Every structure is written in structure tokens, then in C-alpha cells.
Amino acid sequence: MSTVDNTPRWLAVAALAKIKNGAYSNLQLNQLINEHRMDRRDINLLTNMVYGVIQHRLTLEFWLKPFVRHPYQLDPWVRELLLSALYQWQYLDKIPQRAVFNETIEIAKVKGHPGIRRFVTGVLHQMDRSGLPAFDTIEDPDERLSVTYSMPVWLIQELRQQLGATKMEAIIASLNQPAKQSLRVNTALSTVSDVTTALTNDGLTVEPSKISPLGLVVTDGQAINTEAMRYGMFTVQDESAQLVVPALNVQPGDQVLDACAAPGGKTTQIAAELDADAGGEVVALDIHANKVRLIGQNAARMHVADRVAATELDARKVQTQFDDESFDRILVDAPCSGLGLMRRKPEIRYEKQLQDSLNLQKIQLAILAAVAPTLKKGGIMTYSTCTILQQENQDVIAKFLADHPEFELQTTPTEQDLKADRTDKTLSIYPDDYLSDGFFIACLRKK
Incomplete structure (x- = not known):
């Protein structure tokens, strides 16, 4: 060779x-x-x-x-x-x-x-x-933006229509910056201080996240190769994704459904808030057997397997195995186009079309409608996606609420009080806001 x-x-x-x-x-x-x-x-x-x-x-x-x-x-x-x-x-x-x-x-x-x-x-x-x-030889302004930022024309046009020209360009410009190496501390096993010390002792440079109180950002070194990672003191998770589970306000004895759970990052975050001795458990669903095994492996590595029931089941068929009002909390981290992840998975931008979002909207609404009866009265259902298009975000919530008057939209909380001046009750994190993944989070309370 x-x-x-x-x-x-x-x-x-x-x-x-x-x-x-x-x-x-x-x-x-x-x-x-x-x-x-x-x-x-x-x-x-x-x-x-x-x-x-x-x-x-x-x-x-x-x-x-x-x-x-x-x-x-x-x-x-x-x-x-x-x-x-x-x-x-x-x-x-x-x-x-x-x-x-x-x-x-x-x-x-x-x-x-x-x-x-x-x-x-x-x-x-x-x-x-x-x-x-030179770019200025391209006459069409949208094509010029497309070539300048290497972004499909349809997405440029859709983001401009939804968010305005200034925000659109800020988003697409930010997506070509490097993704941060972000971690979530496993509170079932460790603390932010302990993980910071362990990684620093291994020669890494670490700083606290400005978005999530459980988050750390590694600015030098590879965290996945450390003993702390192998032992389960933390997991690799984007800062925006870490905001979803706190919005559920999980209590130690809760019965929780994680309807679209693989690979289990948010499942283990939920489980860390539960107490098995108090009856707390998270039922983690996925439609594929190999992904269910992956959820179980992640739960074991994070030392929370006693609080996780990984189950092979299509979330749209949840009522075949669970009675009405079975759960105190439900997380629907829905399958989505993933357009908020373009910094981390850049090929997504070339693979998706607007029709993909419209097709996914049907699946997202079907999952919400299927799991809604299994939530107890007074319980919280959190809906989240890692996309930035309103077809999969605000439109889904509006359509669900129109068909389910027994639910009401609540303001999505964050421990860092992010976007405190926003007028929407939902929380939209765009890739240019904090240089994290794009995410959408909505909290629905069953009356």
C-alpha cells in the first residue's frame, strides 16, 4: 500500500x-x-x-x-x-x-x-x-445566495417567506461554521463540576454551556475517547437538544412515555430525573428492533437501565399496549426533516425538499393524536423537532390543538430563561441564535 x-x-x-x-x-x-x-x-x-x-x-x-x-x-x-x-x-x-x-x-x-x-x-x-x-456574475439573487452559502434555492425562499430576509441570511451563513462538541452531564452519576475536572485532567479544554445548565462545550480535545465517557459520566448531545427534557418537568415517581426514543439520548436524560424506588419509569419506544437494543445499551452505559423500558412499538399504535391516562408525561421527539442539524450533518441540505416536510407533518400529527389519550389529565406532553420549518413545527401544533381542545399550549420553560422576550409560547432555537442545532419545543397540558 x-x-x-x-x-x-x-x-x-x-x-x-x-x-x-x-x-x-x-x-x-x-x-x-x-x-x-x-x-x-x-x-x-x-x-x-x-x-x-x-x-x-x-x-x-x-x-x-x-x-x-x-x-x-x-x-x-x-x-x-x-x-x-x-x-x-x-x-x-x-x-x-x-x-x-x-x-x-x-x-x-x-x-x-x-x-x-x-x-x-x-x-x-x-x-x-x-x-x-466571482459570485456577482450570477444574475438571479436567489441563485447567487445559493452558490454563496451552498444552500438549496427552495430552502432560501422558504426561510425568507417565514422569517424575513435578514434572519434567513443569518441562518444560512451560520450553518457553514463548525459544529461545537457539546456534552450533557449525566446527573444520575456525576455533576458538571466533576466532569469538567475529569476532562481537564485528561488534557481537554472545557467551558460551560450558555444554553443548558447540564451542558459542557469542549473547545480542544476529543471527549469520546475519555474514561469519563466510557463510564457514562456524560453523553454527547447538542446544547439545544438538552432543553427538551427539562420542559417536561419530570417528577421522580412519574410514568413517562418517550414515543420516538432512539438512540436514547433524551430517554436517559428523562431517566436521570426518575427514582426507580418511587416507581419512576420511562417507556422508550422505537419501531425498529435494532434501535430498541441501542436504547437499552445507552441506558446501561448511563447507569439508568433500572428506570428504562425499551419497547419495540410504532408510536402510532401505542393504544394497543397502553390504556388511556397511563402516563404523567409524554415526549414526542418527532421524526422530522432534520434541517436544524445541517451544521452537524451538512449533506441533509441537498437531500431534502419542501414536500418532505409536508409528508412528515402527517406522521407527526398521527403520532401526537395516537399518544394523546394515554396522557393523564393535568399531564404535560412535549413536542420537539430538530428542524426549522414551520410546516413541521408551529403548523403541527396549531392543527393538533384545533382537533384536540382538551389540550392547551403552555409557555416552554428554560432554566437559563432563553428568549425571555419572545411572544410565542413555543420555543424556536435557530442555528444562528447560539451556534447550536436548530430546535423547536412546544409544551401541551391536558386539561
Whole structure:
């Protein structure tokens, strides 16, 4: 095997070619990191390149187009090699252009035939001589925004219509910034102070979250490789996602339904608030058996398995196994388009269409309608999504309330009193607000 096969640049190109065929970026990266021995610097470069090329794909393709007449007739790895060279050249200031071009040509030489090496060399040198096309040559303003921020036109138009032009542009600009490495402390086992100390002693740099009182943000180092992670003192969870469970106001002896639970992050957060000796339990549903096992594994790692009943069941069929008024609290963390996660999973932006949100709305409403009878009178049902479109958020709540007058909307609370001046009772966290994931949370009380 040549030395090229183990460089972060070649591994990034190989990953990008697979991601274009449907593989998820985070899964591809984790697999490569596990298979190849790399130091922290190489892991950082690999991660930066993979996410960077995906995030800026429309921009990079715009720059490449004048130099490659039919880019999609190229082998996928050759196309991704040229896009990754463009990304490094334009976005990674600390890497000299000469180094980028030299290694790109070396990869083309080793992985392809002489014709590919000559082709790649010629494209790079022509780009260098001619310069890259400017965004202001694009006449249509929405297409210009799409290329500038590498965001689909339909989403730009939808966000502008819902939130206004200024907020729309702030959101799409923020989504190309790196995702934070955020953690949630497991209060069943530890404290924020103890986890901070443990990670600091392992050489990591950690700061408290400004969004969640249980959150920590790692600014240097990899938390997943620590003993504290293996022991279950914390779990990896975005700061916005940590706000959902506190909105339920779980009590130690409550019977709780987590209707769409996998992989179990919010399940374990609920369980940490429960007391098994007082009868507290969270029933965690998922439709797939392998995901139910994953919920159980996460509950065991977080030392809360005695309070979790992982169950294989479609939430829309919950009444086949549970009586009316069985639960004190219900969480519907609904299946959604995931558009609030574009910073963390950048490929989502290219895979979704508006119709996906409209189709999901039907499923979201069906789940809410199915679980609603199982909530006790006076109980709280929290609905949440990790998307930023009102079709899956405010519209769902409005339609549910219109059909279920026995429920009333309450103001979503947060311990940090986030967005205290908002007029809506629901809570919308947009990706530009705190540089966390986009999230929506609504609290419904059964009269």
C-alpha cells in the first residue's frame, strides 16, 4: 500500500465519494478514524475536509464548472479530489497552495492512470492562471445566495417567506461554521463540576454551556475517547437538544412515555430525573428492533437501565399496549426533516425538499393524536423537532390543538430563561441564535 492511501487528504476524498452515494458523513468519518491510526492533527484535517467540502459543495462546484465541462462524467473520486483541492486552497489558510496542488497531483498519479494525473494537473494550473469565477456574475439573487452559502434555492425562499430576509441570511451563513462538541452531564452519576475536572485532567479544554445548565462545550480535545465517557459520566448531545427534557418537568415517581426514543439520548436524560424506588419509569419506544437494543445499551452505559423500558412499538399504535391516562408525561421527539442539524450533518441540505416536510407533518400529527389519550389529565406532553420549518413545527401544533381542545399550549420553560422576550409560547432555537442545532419545543397540558 502506498503512503498516499493513509493521508487525511486521500481518506477525505474516499469518504466524500461514498457520501455522495448515500453514506452519512459522521458514520464514514468514524469508520475511517477507527480503521486508520492517525494523530489528532490528521483527524482534525480529515474531519475539516469532509465536512467542509460537503458544506460548501455548491460553491465549489460553481468554481470548478468553467474548468471541467462535464464534472459528473468524471469518476466520483476524481471529482471529489478536485473539489477537495478547491476547498483547501480557498478555505484553509494555513495550508500553502503549493502543498495542496502537489498532494492532489500525487493522489491522482497513484490512484489513477497517467491521463487522470495530466487532467488533474491541467485543471489545477488553469484555475491558478485564470482565477475563479466571482459570485456577482450570477444574475438571479436567489441563485447567487445559493452558490454563496451552498444552500438549496427552495430552502432560501422558504426561510425568507417565514422569517424575513435578514434572519434567513443569518441562518444560512451560520450553518457553514463548525459544529461545537457539546456534552450533557449525566446527573444520575456525576455533576458538571466533576466532569469538567475529569476532562481537564485528561488534557481537554472545557467551558460551560450558555444554553443548558447540564451542558459542557469542549473547545480542544476529543471527549469520546475519555474514561469519563466510557463510564457514562456524560453523553454527547447538542446544547439545544438538552432543553427538551427539562420542559417536561419530570417528577421522580412519574410514568413517562418517550414515543420516538432512539438512540436514547433524551430517554436517559428523562431517566436521570426518575427514582426507580418511587416507581419512576420511562417507556422508550422505537419501531425498529435494532434501535430498541441501542436504547437499552445507552441506558446501561448511563447507569439508568433500572428506570428504562425499551419497547419495540410504532408510536402510532401505542393504544394497543397502553390504556388511556397511563402516563404523567409524554415526549414526542418527532421524526422530522432534520434541517436544524445541517451544521452537524451538512449533506441533509441537498437531500431534502419542501414536500418532505409536508409528508412528515402527517406522521407527526398521527403520532401526537395516537399518544394523546394515554396522557393523564393535568399531564404535560412535549413536542420537539430538530428542524426549522414551520410546516413541521408551529403548523403541527396549531392543527393538533384545533382537533384536540382538551389540550392547551403552555409557555416552554428554560432554566437559563432563553428568549425571555419572545411572544410565542413555543420555543424556536435557530442555528444562528447560539451556534447550536436548530430546535423547536412546544409544551401541551391536558386539561
